[in-house]
Amino acid sequence: MAKLKTSPRSLRFPSPPHKPIRAKYGHVVAVDIGGSNLRIALADVTGCALAKWVGSTKRTCSPTMVIKQIRKGVDQLLRQTSVPRSSLLAVAAGAPGPTDRNAGAVLATSYLKGWKDVPLGNLLESELRIPAVVENDVKLAAIGEHWMGAACGVRDFVFLAIGTGIAAGIFVNGQLVHGPDWVAGEVGYMIVPGTPATPAKRGTPGALESTIGGEGIKQQWLSSPDPGHIKGRHELSATGIFYQALVGDKRAKALLDRSAKILAYAIYNISVVLNSSLFVLGGGVGTNGPLLTATQRILEPYTQPSCPKLITSALGQDAQLMGAIRLALDTAESRLDRKLSDN
Amino acid sequence: MAKLKTSPRSLRFPSPPHKPIRAKYGHVVAVDIGGSNLRIALADVTGCALAKWVGSTKRTCSPTMVIKQIRKGVDQLLRQTSVPRSSLLAVAAGAPGPTDRNAGAVLATSYLKGWKDVPLGNLLESELRIPAVVENDVKLAAIGEHWMGAACGVRDFVFLAIGTGIAAGIFVNGQLVHGPDWVAGEVGYMIVPGTPATPAKRGTPGALESTIGGEGIKQQWLSSPDPGHIKGRHELSATGIFYQALVGDKRAKALLDRSAKILAYAIYNISVVLNSSLFVLGGGVGTNGPLLTATQRILEPYTQPSCPKLITSALGQDAQLMGAIRLALDTAESRLDRKLSDN
Numbered sequence: 001m002a003k004l005k006t007s008p009r010s011l012r013f014p015s016p017p018h019k020p021i022r023a024k025y026g027h028v029v030a031v032d033i034g035g036s037n038l039r040i041a042l043a044d045v046t047g048c049a050l051a052k053w054v055g056s057t058k059r060t061c062s063p064t065m066v067i068k069q070i071r072k073g074v075d076q077l078l079r080q081t082s083v084p085r086s087s088l089l090a091v092a093a094g095a096p097g098p099t100d101r102n103a104g105a106v107l108a109t110s111y112l113k114g115w116k117d118v119p120l121g122n123l124l125e126s127e128l129r130i131p132a133v134v135e136n137d138v139k140l141a142a143i144g145e146h147w148m149g150a151a152c153g154v155r156d157f158v159f160l161a162i163g164t165g166i167a168a169g170i171f172v173n174g175q176l177v178h179g180p181d182w183v184a185g186e187v188g189y190m191i192v193p194g195t196p197a198t199p200a201k202r203g204t205p206g207a208l209e210s211t212i213g214g215e216g217i218k219q220q221w222l223s224s225p226d227p228g229h230i231k232g233r234h235e236l237s238a239t240g241i242f243y244q245a246l247v248g249d250k251r252a253k254a255l256l257d258r259s260a261k262i263l264a265y266a267i268y269n270i271s272v273v274l275n276s277s278l279f280v281l282g283g284g285v286g287t288n289g290p291l292l293t294a295t296q297r298i299l300e301p302y303t304q305p306s307c308p309k310l311i312t313s314a315l316g317q318d319a320q321l322m323g324a325i326r327l328a329l330d331t332a333e334s335r336l337d338r339k340l341s342d343n
Numbered sequence: 344m345a346k347l348k349t350s351p352r353s354l355r356f357p358s359p360p361h362k363p364i365r366a367k368y369g370h371v372v373a374v375d376i377g378g379s380n381l382r383i384a385l386a387d388v389t390g391c392a393l394a395k396w397v398g399s400t401k402r403t404c405s406p407t408m409v410i411k412q413i414r415k416g417v418d419q420l421l422r423q424t425s426v427p428r429s430s431l432l433a434v435a436a437g438a439p440g441p442t443d444r445n446a447g448a449v450l451a452t453s454y455l456k457g458w459k460d461v462p463l464g465n466l467l468e469s470e471l472r473i474p475a476v477v478e479n480d481v482k483l484a485a486i487g488e489h490w491m492g493a494a495c496g497v498r499d500f501v502f503l504a505i506g507t508g509i510a511a512g513i514f515v516n517g518q519l520v521h522g523p524d525w526v527a528g529e530v531g532y533m534i535v536p537g538t539p540a541t542p543a544k545r546g547t548p549g550a551l552e553s554t555i556g557g558e559g560i561k562q563q564w565l566s567s568p569d570p571g572h573i574k575g576r577h578e579l580s581a582t583g584i585f586y587q588a589l590v591g592d593k594r595a596k597a598l599l600d601r602s603a604k605i606l607a608y609a610i611y612n613i614s615v616v617l618n619s620s621l622f623v624l625g626g627g628v629g630t631n632g633p634l635l636t637a638t639q640r641i642l643e644p645y646t647q648p649s650c651p652k653l654i655t656s657a658l659g660q661d662a663q664l665m666g667a668i669r670l671a672l673d674t675a676e677s678r679l680d681r682k683l684s685d686n
Contacts, residue, residue: 098648156523170616172515179618180499183648189615191608197536199644206615206647265534272532272549273513273616275522301542304549305441305526 027083028332029074029128030324031093032137033057033066035111035164040073042081043325045089045332047147050081052321061112067123074128088130089332092324093120094137096165098182104134107182110165110203133331137320138185139176141282141313142169144323149314150280158276159313160187160267163283166209172274188213192265194258208266212259214238214285224251242290260294268299271308282313370426371675372417372471373667374436375480376400376409378454378507383416385424386668388432388675390490393424395664404455410466417471431473432675435667436463437480439508441525447477450525453508453546476674481528482519483666484625484656485512490669493623493657500621501613502656503530505606505629509552515617531556535608537601551609555602557581557628567594585633603637611642614651625656 027050030041038055053073060069070093078085095118097109104121108114124132135143142151142159151157151171159169166188170177177184189206191197200206210216217238236244242259244252267279281287296310315322370393373384381398396416403412413436421428438461440452447464451457467475478486485494485502494500494514502512509531513520520527532549534540543549553559560581579587585602587595610622624630639653658665 168616172520173518175516177515177617179649180620181618181649184616184618186615186618186648189648190612191535192612193534193536193538193540195536197608200647202647265540269533269535269612270616272529273511273527273613274520275524275527275529277523304543304545305529305532306522306524 026089027087028328029091030321032320033095041321042077051077063118067127071127090131090328092133092328094140094320096137099134099136100182138167139169140323141319143326144315144319145280147326150311156276157278159280161283162286164214166213190266194262212262238285239288242288263295264298268302279310287312369432370430371671372434373664375663376438384664385420394420406461410470414470433474433671435476435671437483437663439480442477442479443525480663481510482512484662487658487662487665488623493654499619501619502623504626506626507557509556533609537605555605581628582631585631606638607641611645622653630655
């Protein structure tokens with residue numbers, strides 16, 4: 001069930017503040033492949049999103065099917081905006097797992113029925129006949145927040161996404177950190193007091209993720225004794241549970257306090273490694289008000305060697321797509337550079 | 344009591360493998376200011392150390408006194424090697440605390456009776472009349488290991504120094520990480536299962552350092568019940584205690600196992616943040632054989648998302664001085680670049 005949105009106002013995309021590319025005319029495609037949704041945006045060379053298309057990846061999750069779906073979405077966006085196909089300069093796509101940007105490959109993901117070493121860049125280039133670049137979705141969100149979100153202009157920051165999964169997009173000296181195996185920022189595996197300390201098995205959540213990721217919180221909630229007075233107790237999400245703490249549920253409050261403490265340790269540990277001055281929190285759990293407030297309160301006395309500052313994502317769900325627009329623009333720009341130097 | 348060593352063989356400095364600078368003739372001064380010793384080396388433009396001078400900072404610890412001592416050491420080195428003063432191109436100095444390389448200032452140190460915001464760069468330039476650069480000592484050691492030590496040519500690695508203090512010098516994408524407040528790598532503050540989780544007070548050791556730093560290990564050893572059969576039990580250093588574990592002392596073995604577990608968690612946590620493929624261990628505790636073996640064994644099953652590899656420092660005590668030589672050469676080079684672009 002694909003939906004098409006065309007008014008920039010309805011997209012709630014902010015206006016791009018800087019870095020227009022040198023191409024005078026053209027458009028880029030931004031793709032965010034999630035475990036549930038496929039989202040595509042069409043943007044002009046100034047980075048302004050003209051329209052967005054949303055589909056589902058719940059049934060069509062194989063690489064070939066997702067590529068066909070992307071093609072369908074792009075076709076619809078071009079028709080809707082009357083942009084000619086020849087105007088497309090580049091496409092950038094994000095996937096929910098480690099990706100090798102140089103090879104254009106999704107190395108692994110526990111979503112989409114487990115992709116492994118999928119040459120997504122090549123598949124996209126073959127289908128759309130434009131240069132393609134592939135990046136991890138949390139790293140894309142960090143690029144988005146760095147370009148025009150909560151970390152705009154900040155050279156050293158961490159975008160920390162906490163939803164079902166936990167991962168970080170890390171900027172050091174103004175550059176995104178990938179690591180030699182493309183798994184920098186996989187902080188869902190971090191071990192702190194209150195998490196398990198046993199090694200994580202392949203394909204299973206890491207220590208931090210299994211404790212304060214959305215599913216981990218829900219599991220702890222369901223395994224705590226049921227006081228019986230909360231309607232729909234079993235249907236509550238992690239964020240719903242944390243809001244129960246605010247209305248006086250003691251078990252929810254204990255779970256919130258424990259989760260905030262563990263999150264505070266994890267953030268502090270990242271900050272002592274990198275001295276990141278800013279942590280931008282994203283994802284359903286990461287942007288939860290009660291959790292953020294409790295975590296900030298716990299972190300206050302941790303002033304040595306420096307005090308990490310927490311804020312929530314400014315771009316919300318659009319962070320990935322905005323990062324993909326920026327990355328697609330950069331790809332178009334670098335291709336232009338190469339053409340200019342060849343001539 | 345200053346000692347002068349002049350034979351390159353006696354210095355045991357390795358030959359510099361690459362990156363000679365463009366200046367055809369000249370020399371640089373490398374300084375390592377420690378809590379106990381002041382060490383100075385004189386090197387030629389190929390990075391080859393000609394002579395080394397060692398003094399004590401136990402009594403002469405004020406900035407002015409240390410500067411005078413450096414002047415004295417440099418004078419002796421120049422006389423000894425018959426190098427004219429006019430041939431000096433630059434000096435690089437390392438200090439045991441956070442330093443602001445841009446401002447040339449030592450921001451703080453718990454050694455040397457507590458320096459604070461000392462403009463060491465300016466003081467050195469005034470005294471020696473050559474360009475000066477100032478860097479944290481552990482970061483200098485990382486530069487040394489990256490240039491011609493255990494991490495030669497490795498773009499992403501962590502030099503982890505564990506002695507009395509604990510800190511790291513971190514390379515990401517081939518660049519040293521400083522952080523916006525110059526305190527990146529202060530991992531002695533990390534919180535893992537087995538360390539305290541309370542906030543560290545200003546000037547006191549962090550959670551990890553207070554547990555597995557040299558003093559922390561000694562304190563735990565002394566507070567454990569005395570079996571009475573080890574001669575000189577109270578005089579044992581952390582490394583001596585760990586060797587007792589090898590000869591069958593059960594309390595020493597328990598302390599070794601606990602320390603290795605905590606060190607393994609800390610290394611694993613750094614690796615999940617940065618995906619550093621290599622950890623180079625330095626310092627008296629960090630290079631202790633029994634600790635390294637036990638830590639490696641604990642880390643073996645921690646293969647997700649990637650497996651950190653541990654090795655010991657190749658340059659040992661000379662890592663800081665080698666890093667200072669490289670940094671002084673780079674400073675000389677960049678001044679040369681500036682002169683060339685001015686003409």
